[in-house]
Amino acid sequence: MKRKKIFRVATLVLLFSVLMTTIPAQTTSANSKNKSASQSTKVNWPKGPSVGADSAIVMDAKTGLILYSKNIHKKQYPASITKIMTTLLALENCSLSETVSFSKTAVNIESGSTHIGIKAGEQLSMQDSLYAIMLNSANEVSNGVAEHISGSISEFAKLMTKRAKELGCEDTHFANANGLHDDNHYTSAYDMALISKAALQNSTFRSITQTRRYTIGSTNLEKTKRYMSNHHQMLNPVKYPQYAYEYCIGGKTGFTNKARNTLVTFAKKGDMELICVVLKSSPPNVLPNNQYTDTIKLLNFGFENYTTYNINSQSNGLSLDSSQLFTRYNPLFDKNSSSLQVSGDGYVILPNKVKLSEATKTVTVVKNTELKDGSNVIGSIVYNYGGKQVGHTDIIYNKSASVSLDTSHKINKNDTSDNPLVNLFNNATTSHKVSPLLILAIVLIIIVILVIALIILFQVKKQSFSHRSYRRRNIFRKRF
Known part of the structure; x- marks a missing residue:
């Protein structure tokens, strides 16, 4: 009975841990959907002046x-x-x-x-x-x-x-x-x-x-x-x-x-x-x-x-080390050393009363199985607001960078499969800003969970060993 109780506790701990790590991601997705829904109802295009030209x-x-x-x-x-x-x-x-x-x-x-x-x-x-x-x-x-x-x-x-x-x-x-x-x-x-x-x-x-x-x-x-x-x-x-x-x-x-x-x-x-x-x-x-x-x-x-807005300008909070594009993968994509960058000449233009965060982003990864040395355009990010395209930038992969890109998969435009690179960009663009401290906290939580699991496993084995020893002593006493 004690062993069953211990297993139940372990199961509850693991389930709780899984829920804690998945809830933030689900909340982010919901927030993104709500933001898109609210955006579609608020389109603030300035009204222009009257002119004499035909x-x-x-x-x-x-x-x-x-x-x-x-x-x-x-x-x-x-x-x-x-x-x-x-x-x-x-x-x-x-x-x-x-x-x-x-x-x-x-x-x-x-x-x-x-x-x-x-x-x-x-x-x-x-x-x-x-x-x-x-x-x-x-x-x-x-x-x-x-x-x-x-x-x-x-x-x-x-x-x-x-x-x-x-x-x-x-x-x-x-x-x-x-x-x-x-x-x-x-x-x-x-x-x-x-x-x-x-x-x-x-x-x-x-x-x-x-x-x-x-x-x-x-x-x-x-x-x-x-x-x-x-x-x-x-x-x-x-x-x-x-x-x-x-x-x-x-x-x-x-x-x-x-x-x-x-x-x-x-x-x-x-x-x-x-x-x-x-x-x-x-x-x-x-x-x-x-x-x-x-x-x-x-x-x-x-x-x-x-x-x-210059998409790659640090003054707009959109550089790769802090942008919404790669925030889920911050440790891998540092602005100065990342193998993935957005082009420096990408711009978004919006009415003054519209925040940049109100524009939706669509990421497309183009087919590119052979990468040359140096910079390679492997995709694009298109910004839309109020049904109009308001900006565009290229996603650039630097082959000579220390971080390598897995090109073993063929990347097709508008790919919705489980291609890891496609998922990388699609997931990144729907996520909110994630700080390195939060990533560190998640890693520490996982380590704590593993330690707890090992302790529970050790306790289970210890209880099992004690129970077997007790039974052996009783058998020995009955015989002698």
């Missing part, structure tokens, strides 16, 4: 989140903001040192349109050509670059349309390289924002678009230097102080009679970088609403009502 958009350049929209999918004529795509394709297909030769067809442009006086047979470097296109909006230079890349303007226009589709544009068709009017040459505010977002990812484009003045030296046919100033008035505070904007880092102007005024503007304030597109707007001399007043109003709205 179409307008403000897009976050890092995440692609749309902060403001007005007729963003309506087809419009772009005019010279077309040249953003022309410049992007040139940078993707050419080196800056290449020589562009101008044909009679290239320099034969519409009378009265913008140009820098290039002659047939004249030559410019690709670098000079792109500055002429972006700063001075030179139409004949756009034609020459198009012929240089594709052999003809029409073939280059096909390349432009193809590239636009690759970027996700669904309302865009290009018929030329400079944006002069053609009924079959159109786009939308959303598509132009996508094109601009791709262009901003090119460091050379960024350098060109923010340049205020540029000089083209003598050429094979022209000895006089050509001096150019950026047509974007927000970059010229001396001449246009009424439109000076300290956060402006570039953009492109456009105008035709049918397109009216079009304007793309890039602005950066702190970690936040915005793209603003206004189409079919009024000229600068029209007040109170014109292409520049609309743009300034929209950019201020974005900067004043949204906050950008």
Whole structure:
């Protein structure tokens, strides 16, 4: 009877221990579900200002989140903001040192349109050509670059349309390289924002678009230097102080009679970088609403009502040694020595009144069975709020790190199996912050449980031995 009683006590102790170690995990899961449920009922998107432009958009350049929209999918004529795509394709297909030769067809442009006086047979470097296109909006230079890349303007226009589709544009068709009017040459505010977002990812484009003045030296046919100033008035505070904007880092102007005024503007304030597109707007001399007043109003709205978070920034409490991503595995993933990291250029943008903790995270592990030496992108974390994607970052594995990654399993996108790596990320993203002290406490509890179990086992064996000894003594007495 005593032995049975001891076994019952041992069983109760072990069951209690198991419950103590599992309750926190269950509570965490429940809290996560409650948080998601409460979040879905509270969507705080700031309301934007009214503008005079027929179409307008403000897009976050890092995440692609749309902060403001007005007729963003309506087809419009772009005019010279077309040249953003022309410049992007040139940078993707050419080196800056290449020589562009101008044909009679290239320099034969519409009378009265913008140009820098290039002659047939004249030559410019690709670098000079792109500055002429972006700063001075030179139409004949756009034609020459198009012929240089594709052999003809029409073939280059096909390349432009193809590239636009690759970027996700669904309302865009290009018929030329400079944006002069053609009924079959159109786009939308959303598509132009996508094109601009791709262009901003090119460091050379960024350098060109923010340049205020540029000089083209003598050429094979022209000895006089050509001096150019950026047509974007927000970059010229001396001449246009009424439109000076300290956060402006570039953009492109456009105008035709049918397109009216079009304007793309890039602005950066702190970690936040915005793209603003206004189409079919009024000229600068029209007040109170014109292409520049609309743009300034929209950019201020974005900067004043949204906050950008660097996912890997320690200041946001999201570095790997303290983030919600790997908190369950803190001892393994130290910020300085971990083999797993999140990329440093991952960002989340949210309305000011929304906390970062209110955004849900979805972790995807991509198929990657062969890892190269150095950094490998093995997955991604996507942040969502209110049904919109508000951020993204890559999960990077450093193969040379001391902690190895088990790649014996094939990792498929959206894998829901018992793959340990998939479970690692999925479990980590649903857990709350766990401190090293709590992990140490759990380890100590397990050790105490094992010690108690060993003591109980020892007591059971001792009682069993005593009982057998007692029986032997009684048998011995009866015999003698």
